[in-house]
Amino acid sequence: MTAAVPNAFDDPAYRQGVVELLGLLAYGEISAWERLAEDAKMAPTLAQEAEVAAMASAEWEHFAQLRDRLFALGEDPYAAMLPFQPIFQRFHARTQPEDFLEGLLKAYVGDGLAADFYREIAAFLDAETRELVLDTLSGTGHSEFVVDVIRDAIAEEPRVGGKLALWGRRFMGEALSQAQTVVAERDALTAVLVGNADRPGAVMDLTVIGRMLTRLTEAHTERMDKLGLAA
Known part of the structure; x- marks a missing residue:
């Protein structure tokens, strides 16, 4: 049975923005x-x-939750995701790690960045979507083992x-460059991110x-400091 759609989704602009947001996430x-x-x-x-595989498993669980929410809204999740494919492909092509430590750092920073972003946007969402986002947020943090691995690697070879x-x-x-691209291209999504998607005619405050x-x-700078790295 399809889940009931919250009243907030009676507003077409809000609905479009949230669908785009869920597709992006x-x-x-x-x-x-x-x-x-x-x-x-x-x-x-x-x-x-095994540690990295556990991180991958957590990401899959997050994806499944977001996918199922889109299905519950009567949306095709893969159609909602498709517009963001080029952005992520470009991002990953430009941040391809050369070795295991670079891959770990990317995962650690990316995990933290996602958690920070989820916290930022949660306040502007309807109750059910907010609960989903916060529940997904609670599943981040699997990359904490990276701190010891990177610190040990630096202690062993400072040039690292x-x-x-x-x-x-x-x-x-x-990451910031791609985020700015999304903002420039997706008005409905950006309206949700600034909290005025439910206010028709509101001027978007970028x-x-x-x-x-x-x-x-x-927050990224603090995370790098925790690793013993200068941001």
């Missing part, structure tokens, strides 16, 4: 699953391979720190997006 999760499954193959130990710091800056730069990206960048 769902594609992000399934692409992260795919990349982590590949990265696990580079692990030097079986224990680390400089290389990974550059990699982290490159990753975040590409400074809200700018402040959000600034907060995400500051």
